[in-house]
Amino acid sequence: MTDRKNILEVKNLSTYFFTDNGVVRAVENLSFKLQEGSTLGIVGESGSGKSVTALSIMGLFKGTTGRVVEGEIIFEGKDLLKLSEEERRGIRGKDISMIFQEPMTSLNPVLKIGEQISEAIIEHQNVGKSEAMEQVVQILKDTGLPRVESIVNEYPFQLSGGQRQRVMIAMALVCRPKILIADEPTTALDVTIQAQILDLMRRLKERSGTSIIFITHSLGVVAEMCDEVLVMYCSRAMETGNVKDVFKDPLHPYTRGLMASIPKLGERVEELYTIPGNVPNPRFMPKGCKFAPRCSEAMDICHEEEPPFFDFGGGRTSRCWLCSNGREVK
Amino acid sequence: MEKTALMNQAESGDIRTPFSVFWKKFKKQKTGVVAAVFFVILVFVAIFCYQLAPYGINEYDYSSVMQPPSAKHWFGTDEFGRDLFSRVLCGTRISLSVGFLSVTIVAIVGSFIGLFSGYIGGWFDTIIMSLSDVLYAFPGLILAIAIVAILGPGLTNVVIAIIVFRIPIFARIVRGNTLNLKNSVYIQAARSLGASPARILFVHILPGALPSVIVQYSISISGSIMTSASLSFLGMGAKAPTPEWGLLLSNARIYIFTSLHYAMFPGLAIFLTVLCFNLLGDALRSALDPKLSEM
Amino acid sequence: MIQKNKSPAPLIVKDLKVYYPVRRGLFGKLQHVKALDGVSFEIAKGETFGVVGESGCGKSTLALAIAKLVKLTSGQIILDGEDISHYSASQMQPVRKKIQMIFQDPYASLNPRMTVRDIVAEPLIIHNVCKSSKEVDEKVIELLRQVGLDDYHANRYAHQFSGGQRQRIGIARSLALDPILVIADEPVSALDVSIQSQVLNLLSELKKHMHLTYLFIAHDLSVVEHISDRVGVMYLGEFVEVSDRDDLYNRPLHPYTQALLSAIPSIDPEEKKERIILEGNIPSPINAPSGCKFHPRCRHCMPICKELSPKKSVITDKHYVYCHLYTEKDKKE
Numbered sequence: 001m002t003d004r005k006n007i008l009e010v011k012n013l014s015t016y017f018f019t020d021n022g023v024v025r026a027v028e029n030l031s032f033k034l035q036e037g038s039t040l041g042i043v044g045e046s047g048s049g050k051s052v053t054a055l056s057i058m059g060l061f062k063g064t065t066g067r068v069v070e071g072e073i074i075f076e077g078k079d080l081l082k083l084s085e086e087e088r089r090g091i092r093g094k095d096i097s098m099i100f101q102e103p104m105t106s107l108n109p110v111l112k113i114g115e116q117i118s119e120a121i122i123e124h125q126n127v128g129k130s131e132a133m134e135q136v137v138q139i140l141k142d143t144g145l146p147r148v149e150s151i152v153n154e155y156p157f158q159l160s161g162g163q164r165q166r167v168m169i170a171m172a173l174v175c176r177p178k179i180l181i182a183d184e185p186t187t188a189l190d191v192t193i194q195a196q197i198l199d200l201m202r203r204l205k206e207r208s209g210t211s212i213i214f215i216t217h218s219l220g221v222v223a224e225m226c227d228e229v230l231v232m233y234c235s236r237a238m239e240t241g242n243v244k245d246v247f248k249d250p251l252h253p254y255t256r257g258l259m260a261s262i263p264k265l266g267e268r269v270e271e272l273y274t275i276p277g278n279v280p281n282p283r284f285m286p287k288g289c290k291f292a293p294r295c296s297e298a299m300d301i302c303h304e305e306e307p308p309f310f311d312f313g314g315g316r317t318s319r320c321w322l323c324s325n326g327r328e329v330k
Numbered sequence: 331m332e333k334t335a336l337m338n339q340a341e342s343g344d345i346r347t348p349f350s351v352f353w354k355k356f357k358k359q360k361t362g363v364v365a366a367v368f369f370v371i372l373v374f375v376a377i378f379c380y381q382l383a384p385y386g387i388n389e390y391d392y393s394s395v396m397q398p399p400s401a402k403h404w405f406g407t408d409e410f411g412r413d414l415f416s417r418v419l420c421g422t423r424i425s426l427s428v429g430f431l432s433v434t435i436v437a438i439v440g441s442f443i444g445l446f447s448g449y450i451g452g453w454f455d456t457i458i459m460s461l462s463d464v465l466y467a468f469p470g471l472i473l474a475i476a477i478v479a480i481l482g483p484g485l486t487n488v489v490i491a492i493i494v495f496r497i498p499i500f501a502r503i504v505r506g507n508t509l510n511l512k513n514s515v516y517i518q519a520a521r522s523l524g525a526s527p528a529r530i531l532f533v534h535i536l537p538g539a540l541p542s543v544i545v546q547y548s549i550s551i552s553g554s555i556m557t558s559a560s561l562s563f564l565g566m567g568a569k570a571p572t573p574e575w576g577l578l579l580s581n582a583r584i585y586i587f588t589s590l591h592y593a594m595f596p597g598l599a600i601f602l603t604v605l606c607f608n609l610l611g612d613a614l615r616s617a618l619d620p621k622l623s624e625m
Numbered sequence: 626m627i628q629k630n631k632s633p634a635p636l637i638v639k640d641l642k643v644y645y646p647v648r649r650g651l652f653g654k655l656q657h658v659k660a661l662d663g664v665s666f667e668i669a670k671g672e673t674f675g676v677v678g679e680s681g682c683g684k685s686t687l688a689l690a691i692a693k694l695v696k697l698t699s700g701q702i703i704l705d706g707e708d709i710s711h712y713s714a715s716q717m718q719p720v721r722k723k724i725q726m727i728f729q730d731p732y733a734s735l736n737p738r739m740t741v742r743d744i745v746a747e748p749l750i751i752h753n754v755c756k757s758s759k760e761v762d763e764k765v766i767e768l769l770r771q772v773g774l775d776d777y778h779a780n781r782y783a784h785q786f787s788g789g790q791r792q793r794i795g796i797a798r799s800l801a802l803d804p805i806l807v808i809a810d811e812p813v814s815a816l817d818v819s820i821q822s823q824v825l826n827l828l829s830e831l832k833k834h835m836h837l838t839y840l841f842i843a844h845d846l847s848v849v850e851h852i853s854d855r856v857g858v859m860y861l862g863e864f865v866e867v868s869d870r871d872d873l874y875n876r877p878l879h880p881y882t883q884a885l886l887s888a889i890p891s892i893d894p895e896e897k898k899e900r901i902i903l904e905g906n907i908p909s910p911i912n913a914p915s916g917c918k919f920h921p922r923c924r925h926c927m928p929i930c931k932e933l934s935p936k937k938s939v940i941t942d943k944h945y946v947y948c949h950l951y952t953e954k955d956k957k958e
Contacts, residue, residue, distance in 0.1 A: 020358070045817040146905075160906045190679035191844065192903045195888035199902050217818060220890030243894050261822035263851035265889055266874065271829065272822040272851065278787045279817065294819075345781050348738055515733035522692050523748045523798070524721030537738045 013071035041226030114152030162193035234290035241316035251318035362613020383416035417573035440500025448508030462498035507539035541618035552607035633706035641700035662862035675853030725799035729811035731791035789820035868944035
């Protein structure tokens with residue numbers, strides 16, 4: 001596990017939004033590594049900063065008040081944050097590409113499917129139009145879409161949600177990226193269609209060896225798709241580790257709470273476990289551990305001082321005072 | 331449920347009413363605040379113009395006609411030696427009265443037409459909106475001239491003309507809002523509770539349409555002041571010796587090359603007042619953004 | 626769970642159909658979206674009847690139809706012994722007290738220009754059940770406490786609350802008139818994971834204390850399993866399988882139910898279950914497939930499935946399924 005190369009390393013990343021009503025700290029001091037050929041799941045509730053993490057890696061803050069204020073994002077030995085916009089555009093879509101939650105709004109409604117996908121090929125690969133179109137047809141076939149030859153001449157609104165997501169995946173994979181960031185790719189889809197898309201992503205990954213960052217709020221999807229997991233809460237990482245280890249023996253009370261509070265198939269209980277209270281408003285962040293006010297195991301220190309990461313080896317870390325038997329990460 | 335954990339806006343102490351949210355946003359707009367201050371001054375002047383005016387508006391003084399501005403007559407005097415400052419000051423009341431009266435009536439009538447047209451829909455909506463399209467297709471001022479030509483000159487008829495040609499504007503805005511709100515989930519929720527159409531219209535839809543009506547109200551006042559001044563300028567509105575701004579301009583027209591002040595001050599008054607209501611309208615539009623849910 | 630008494634079932638639905646007319650283009654052929662195409666079921670007092678299905682299966686139309694918020698094409702709705710299928714808007718007015726709804730989107734379902742007090746008091750005022758405004762206030766406070774909110778929340782505006790709290794406000798409003806039936810349309814699907822379980826527990830708790838009857842509509846099978854006594858699985862405007870909860874989840878019979886259950890990702894990464902991945906997409910309800918509507922995606926599809934729509938096969942008195950696989954078996958037995 002550890003002998004694999006890290007294809008992407010994020011170190012102490014902080015991304016803030018500078019709004020009229022003050023600074024919103026969307027990502028705070030986040031570090032993680034993505035190993036070559038593996039899938040990293042980032043789970044968290046809405047507003048936990050998981051999507052902003054993706055945007056920070058992609059560098060997609062144009063037209064927003066967001067800015068990476070600190071940290072490094074190292075891809076193939078280069079810090080992406082030190083590159084010019086020009087250089088980043090060369091990486092975006094070619095080496096690192098992204099698929100979004102809502103396939104309808106991320107596809108251009110007035111461009112035919114074929115033109116849309118071939119655009120990326122022509123941009124990055126220096127090939128002719130007909131050659132690009134051949135590649136498009138091939139990749140769409142790989143995604144399991146039916147009647148590909150006619151779909152390339154159709155517009156996004158003529159496709160169903162699941163088909164659009166397949167088109168998005170094709171578009172993201174067409175330049176054979178080294179990293180694919182999938183931001184809630186199945187959230188807007190029905191259960192049976194979600195199963196199709198997850199199955200597709202798994203097959204494509206096995207074949208191409210692309211490393212994937214899979215952002216989702218669903219623990220089930222993480223368990224099914226990912227090798228490593230990063231649990232986010234209030235803009236911070238709370239726990240990281242191998243999926244099997246984390247799901248079998250979660251170290252952080254937040255992870256434990258999340259796992260306990262979702263209803264599971266075949267498990268019938270009178271009452272579900274609940275994490276009390278609400279996610280704190282970014283304006284009224286608690287002083288110590290951000291989870292302490294909702295934590296059933298909180299101690300005095302938790303309300304006073306924010307815990308550091310405690311490392312348990314093999315990528316397992318937890319930001320919780322209860323885990324202080326681990327090695328502290330400076 | 332643990333109280334300690336409930337750390338969000340609802341717990342943060344302040345009750346944020348729609349008004350407080352509006353005020354917070356409005357305060358940030360400097361031009362809007364300046365316009366609002368000027369608006370307050372205008373209203374004050376309109377109310378107390380006769381007390382504030384140093385001379386009577388029809389106080390003739392043939393010994394000092396067409397005087398340029400001086401310490402005695404701040405804006406100078408006109409062809410009958412009347413104090414122009416007093417006349418412009420008192421013109422405020424006329425212009426604001428015409429503006430407020432006509433726009434208040436048109437806002438109420440137009441909003442109701444829009445509300446019912448949007449809510450009832452069907453052929454009723456089609457007929458109302460076709461009529462309003464026909465009315466809307468006429469250039470506003472020409473329509474107003476035509477109406478005044480039929481009814482005869484005079485300020486009352488100017489008010490009626492303004493009302494008629496501005497009805498479609500309000501009706502369309504409120505109808506658009508009604509159509510949007512009609513299908514919103516909270517209207518559906520109210521309907522599922524058994525709310526009567528009257529309750530849905532007046533408790534749920536109308537307050538939702540109100541922000542756009544308020545913005546249009548402010549902008550329409552500037553428009554109607556312009557229309558009233560234009561009609562008076564053309565001799566179809568106020569009659570002499572009323573110190574209506576448009577009429578003053580019209581009288582000043584022949585002296586424009588000899589006594590610029592005569593035309594300048596009424597013109598400036600119209601310009602500033604119209605600008606004030608337009609800026610106010612813009613500021614209201616930004617502050618009354620329908621999205622109340624800003625963080 | 627189910628109380629045996631003489632009072633009629635809160636809800637009986639018989640062969641309910643809701644078709645929406647659609648015209649493609651100005652002179653296009655008039656077609657019908659068959660949102661509900663013959664749905665029958667009943668809910669006993671104190672029971673939670675869960676309805677699951679994917680988007681476009683008609684589950685939300687079912688909620689709106691029972692609340693008489695859409696026009697029925699045919700069929701009967703009998704609410705508390707009273708046939709309301711042909712009621713006019715004014716006849717519905719007193720009946721609305723008995724059916725209340727909880728909506729999916731807690732942001733859209735509360736009027737942003739009203740205080741929490743006004744929102745929760747709205748049903749009380751509409752139906753004029755309180756003698757004075759003081760009584761309204763007292764009742765509002767009582768309701769807010771019941772759903773886990775505080776007294777001082779009453780004079781705040783809905784936009785100041787988080788999703789979970791808003792959903793509590795919506796629940797308080799739906800309980801104000803002591804309804805006979807509460808229709809909850811995806812009440813937790815817009816909420817965060819850690820908030821979902823709070824709201825689900827609240828709904829169970831309220832049901833116990835106030836002896837409520839729920840029609841619970843959701844797309845999430847595990848949520849439905851948790852909350853329901855009986856479950857109906859819908860596909861393209863029809864039920865494909867209806868059963869009591871335990872039987873449905875332990876022994877799903879319809880191939881669609883089986884596929885749905887197997888498609889849910891498990892949070893146990895070690896668990897390798899056999900996954901049935903359905904081919905293709907959900908067909909449009911405008912031109913639904915002939916015969917059994919599920920046949921183009923079904924892995925057990927037989928020739929008969931393409932021609933004849935299956936009849937109800939009664940497996941036990943509580944478990945029935947609409948599938949030719951079981952009509953065949955019935956004949957053999």
